[in-house]
Amino acid sequence: MLVKTYRAKLLRLVAFSTGDPDLSETIVQDCFLKAYKNREGFRGDCSVSTWLYTIALNIMRDYQRLQKFQFWKRADRTAVDLTDVNSALASPDPSPETRMLAGEQANRVQLALKALPSKQRTVFIMRFLDEMDVKDIARATGMSLSTVKTHIHRSMKAVRFRLGAIR
Amino acid sequence: MTLPHLSDEQVADYLSGISRPATASHLAQCAECREEIDRVSVSIHSFNQASMAWSERATRLGSERATRLGSERATSARGQAQAAVAAKPRSARAWYGIVGIACALIVACALLLATFHRHANVSEVVKGKAPYISDGTAEIDSDNQLLGAIDREQDSTSLSPEKMYGGQVPAITLTPAARID
Numbered sequence: 001m002l003v004k005t006y007r008a009k010l011l012r013l014v015a016f017s018t019g020d021p022d023l024s025e026t027i028v029q030d031c032f033l034k035a036y037k038n039r040e041g042f043r044g045d046c047s048v049s050t051w052l053y054t055i056a057l058n059i060m061r062d063y064q065r066l067q068k069f070q071f072w073k074r075a076d077r078t079a080v081d082l083t084d085v086n087s088a089l090a091s092p093d094p095s096p097e098t099r100m101l102a103g104e105q106a107n108r109v110q111l112a113l114k115a116l117p118s119k120q121r122t123v124f125i126m127r128f129l130d131e132m133d134v135k136d137i138a139r140a141t142g143m144s145l146s147t148v149k150t151h152i153h154r155s156m157k158a159v160r161f162r163l164g165a166i167r
Numbered sequence: 168m169t170l171p172h173l174s175d176e177q178v179a180d181y182l183s184g185i186s187r188p189a190t191a192s193h194l195a196q197c198a199e200c201r202e203e204i205d206r207v208s209v210s211i212h213s214f215n216q217a218s219m220a221w222s223e224r225a226t227r228l229g230s231e232r233a234t235r236l237g238s239e240r241a242t243s244a245r246g247q248a249q250a251a252v253a254a255k256p257r258s259a260r261a262w263y264g265i266v267g268i269a270c271a272l273i274v275a276c277a278l279l280l281a282t283f284h285r286h287a288n289v290s291e292v293v294k295g296k297a298p299y300i301s302d303g304t305a306e307i308d309s310d311n312q313l314l315g316a317i318d319r320e321q322d323s324t325s326l327s328p329e330k331m332y333g334g335q336v337p338a339i340t341l342t343p344a345a346r347i348d
Contacts, residue, residue, distance in 0.1 A: 109214035
């Protein structure tokens with residue numbers, strides 16, 4: 001049940017944070033395994049999704065620490081490819097032009113995210129895609145509230161800049 | 168006089184869903200900021216949908232792969248188990264067959280031995296106690312020869328009445344008193 005509810009969201013967070021879909025599958029699996037093993041440790045002082053995100057981000061950090069330089073090299077080679085899902089985007093206007101435009105916008109955001117530092121990328125996804133509260137982001141990432149807010153503002157500025165929206 | 172546009176923080180807050188009265192009033196007046204926020208929010212919305220679609224598809228494919236692997240493993244394990252179960256009775260059956268054949272051989276040998284033993288007893292009985300049973304022609308001939316030899320011997324040892332009485336055989340007159348009848 002837990003896997004069914006949260007797997008897709010967790011996979012997205014990890015995949016777009018690391019840029020490596022294969023590694024993200026492993027991290028998400030490890031995350032659920034760890035969550036199952038430590039289920040007694042969940043005290044209920046945060047939501048289940050925040051608890052799972054905390055575990056996933058800890059595992060991700062461990063992987064990054066272990067693999068160091070290889071990590072991002074590998075991520076570049078096996079980046080998440082959104083082109084084949086862009087055509088299937090749900091849209092109230094099913095015209096090919098609208099779908100193509102939506103796909104192009106999605107790709108531009110992805111490119112903008114790719115240029116961001118890892119922490120900003122993670123915070124951006126948690127805030128603007130998963131619509132998590134700043135406090136929950138701070139709890140999951142282990143950052144202070146002010147640091148989280150700074151990352152939110154900086155990441156949004158960078159994305160806007162990439163999208164050509166900054167005056 | 169141009170309005171000062173929204174700051175990065177205000178735009179980020181607004182796009183995060185935090186709407187402040189100052190931001191709302193500015194957006195009501197400034198078309199440029201409205202257009203920019205629309206453009207960014209539409210792009211993020213498109214990315215949100217595309218990334219979620221990718222993730223859901225990857226999750227679906229992953230679970231399908233896991234299910235397939237699981238079923239393959241289960242099939243393999245079931246096959247191995249069936250093979251093991253099938254192999255055990257086969258060897259047991261083989262052992263039962265071997266034991267059965269061995270028993271049949273032992274019984275057959277015992278029967279043969281018993282039969283031979285019985286025949287041997289019968290032939291001993293025949294040889295020792297019932298020579299008459301063997302009624303061959305040669306034996307009859309030999310018996311006749313034996314009897315003939317006895318006759319000849321008797322003939323040679325006992326005097327004939329003619330010789331006993333010097334060649335004269337007294338005439339025997341049968342008297343009425345001597346009549347036997």
